[in-house]
Amino acid sequence: MRGYFLSIGSLPITEIARWHGAGWHALDRGVQTELGSTGDVRSFAAFDTGDGRGPKLFAGGFFATAGGVVALGIVSLDSCGGDANMFCYGDGSVTACPCGNASAVGDRAGCLRSLGTGGALRVHSRASLASDTLRLEGATMPNSSGLYFQGLNVIGGGSGATFGDGVTCTAGPFIRLGSKTNVGGASAYPSGADLSISERGVVASIGTRHYQVRYRNSASFCTPNTFNYTNGVRVVWGN
Numbered sequence: 170m171r172g173y174f175l176s177i178g179s180l181p182i183t184e185i186a187r188w189h190g191a192g193w194h195a196l197d198r199g200v201q202t203e204l205g206s207t208g209d210v211r212s213f214a215a216f217d218t219g220d221g222r223g224p225k226l227f228a229g230g231f232f233a234t235a236g237g238v239v240a241l242g243i244v245s246l247d248s249c250g251g252d253a254n255m256f257c258y259g260d261g262s263v264t265a266c267p268c269g270n271a272s273a274v275g276d277r278a279g280c281l282r283s284l285g286t287g288g289a290l291r292v293h294s295r296a297s298l299a300s301d302t303l304r305l306e307g308a309t310m311p312n313s314s315g316l317y318f319q320g321l322n323v324i325g326g327g328s329g330a331t332f333g334d335g336v337t338c339t340a341g342p343f344i345r346l347g348s349k350t351n352v353g354g355a356s357a358y359p360s361g362a363d364l365s366i367s368e369r370g371v372v373a374s375i376g377t378r379h380y381q382v383r384y385r386n387s388a389s390f391c392t393p394n395t396f397n398y399t400n401g402v403r404v405v406w407g408n
């Protein structure tokens with residue numbers, strides 16, 4: 170909630186507040202002007218940046234600090250999930266693709282497939298054991314099948330190794346999350362009636378897991394194998 174207020178009931182909460190299901194609480198330490206008086210929050214919006222924590226709350230208005238940190242008129246507040254980052258790109262920067270089929274630096278994708286794009290894997294929503302909404306989203310793949318899988322470890326410290334037409338990044342123990350059919354080059358897990366990633370992946374405690382998609386590319390291309398990989402995603406699960 171936002172607005173111009175100094176309290177909610179008997180609670181000294183100013184300008185911006187959060188609801189936890191049973192009552193209102195201050196959101197961090199609120200916002201202040203340069204002189205230390207109460208700032209003015211004019212608008213806010215949620216946006217998922219794909220870092221595994223869930224949607225961030227972005228607030229804008231007339232203030233100089235937020236939560237005691239310098240924030241000149243705009244601030245983002247993290248949700249409570251884990252952290253996520255992409256790794257093991259097929260751009261040749263660490264491990265060479267098997268037949269010079271490197272994707273462009275900056276694409277953050279796997280090695281190129283037969284139609285000239287690399288499969289890309291992204292993560293959205295929240296990696297939280299208490300409230301798992303995490304979603305893996307694959308894109309720029311062929312309209313074929315893709316296997317979403319989880320690995321506890323990584324290959325070569327995260328550099329990966331060539332396999333098929335691409336680079337495989339994760340190491341076992343493995344858990345197959347599910348096979349999906351790409352439509353328009355894209356698919357996701359979970360979708361429909363799928364179990365959540367923490368349930369299907371048996372993620373019972375906080376810690377790091379690694380994800381990737383192996384997809385079919387049956388055209389005559391690169392090696393005699395008919396499969397390729399997206400980039401990898403590293404997720405740190407939180408409570």
